[in-house]
Amino acid sequence: MGSKGQEPPPPPQKFALLPKIINGGIAGIVGVSIVFPLDLVKTRLQNQTIGPNGEKQYKNMLDCFKKTYAAEGYFGMYRGSAVNILLITPEKAIKLAANDMFRHYLTLPDGSLPIPRQMVAGGLAGACQIVITTPMELLKIQMQDAGRVAAQAKAEGKTFKRVTAMELTRKLLKERGIFGLYKGVTATAGRDVSFSVIYFPLFATLNNLGPKEKGSENPPFWWSFVSGCAAGSTAALMVNPMDVVKTRMQTLTKGSGERQYTSIMDCITQMLKHEGPTAFFKGGACRMIVIAPLFGIAQAVYYIGIAERLLGIR
Template identity: 30%
Template sequence: NPFHKGKCFVYSNGLMDHICVCENGDSKAWYKKPGHFKGTLDAFVKIIRIEGIKSLWSGLPPTLVMAVPTTVIYFTCYDQLSEALKNRLGKDDEYIPLLAGSLSRFGSTTVVSPLELIRTRMQYRKLSYKQLYLCVSTKVAADGWFSLWTGWSPTVLRDVPFSALYWYNYERFKKMMCKEVGANEPTFFISFTSGAASGSIAAVITQPFDVVKTHRQIQLWESETLKIPQRDGTSTWAVMRKILARNGITGLYTGITPRLVKIAPACAIMISTYEYGKSVFSHLNEKMNQRP
């Protein structure tokens, strides 16, 4: 983060963001930044050369702990909501993916938000479970239960529109490609291509909210860990106005290239694997039901 050099940085591995303390901060970071990067490709080359290819998967275990239940809730809700909306609005209603995607992401984000806050605290402070319990209980006692949903609004503003745009475009691209090749159900390639395209479109449109979310994470870290008072407003719109005043509209699209590089394949792999798995289990159920 260029505005907070020497304090902390936000690391993202494709599924979730991680706040990390810099090497020259109060403690050592688990990730050692190998100098300055000229671009995404340059970053890949330098990280692999200096730290080895395994470092590209740094922080994967804590990510999976959060990502697995979040994804299970998200996809289950989407499928159930889609079926419920089809029964009410009709199977051919093109806005069903948009509604189901929005509601399912809103629900999963709201449910997991307190866990996300706890995970973030554990990342920039080495706390035992007892210390973590005391930290959380003290915050609840001081600020109430709603304090556990700190950072919820910028996350929702980023993830809900992303989800709505993603599912809406994915279903359209999938139908279009199936019609083009004459397939009754999507192949792995169709799902993969549709997922990558729809994920890229959603990422570009929602990038400003991703930038704001990162800035708010940094502000929270500074105020609670470095005890730096926040003079400016910390609301989503206040942070957005601050970025616009300082860097213009381009400031809201900082990091769009690496985000596209991570989002496109992540969405493609996730949805194609999900569709393939759903198809396999669907055929297995049909075979089992046909047995005498």
């Protein structure tokens, strides 16, 4: 029982989902538009296999940039971006808003949120997003990797026909139904759930450690950006092996002599056998460079609260 005259506890704060979804969508579009060329290079580096004599199509990240730009020009660096920008809006909206929602409901009565609960919230948010992420990644990877396969075909004197994202979608729906767009869903779930389990608690911890704006408990814009970059790059490196497996599982058009995989275990086994453990970290540096600003920008834009201002919500 409380003492006489004691102030009653404040009413529980309501969770406003709509502005979280809008902020997440805006954050995703801004982030992807800036870092997409790096993501394209990451996909091509992860997909290339080592030839029998150790030959590689791309020596490193810079070499991939140069060759892609020389062969396809500036807009070639944005191949597949339309699909990504279209679907990143619901994807990021779901991921960021779901994490906030689960954190809200998992918060203890005393207002604390232990790390294990933060990890559960992040994992659930990652699981929610795969309904959008899987078809988005599947289509994006085909568009991004087409230039690499075309260059390989040209070098061998063969022809390669590019298809648009819409043509590919129609083809997959016709041949395999709606499940055709969900090839690699298990690997996508493995990557996104584990990434979110690491990323969100780490971001929240770093964000809370920083300086606060005058007269507010919130950190400044730049600190949310730095925290997003640090947490994103760390989580990206840790789950890179699953990202490589996912990318290869979702690549439908293989180059000459490139291996097909029947399952996640088959992909892991063949990569270990033919390419060694280092293959699981292909594109790792590039992925860190992609994810760091992507999540830094997305998290900072998300926390600015554009939607709240537009909707007049405090």
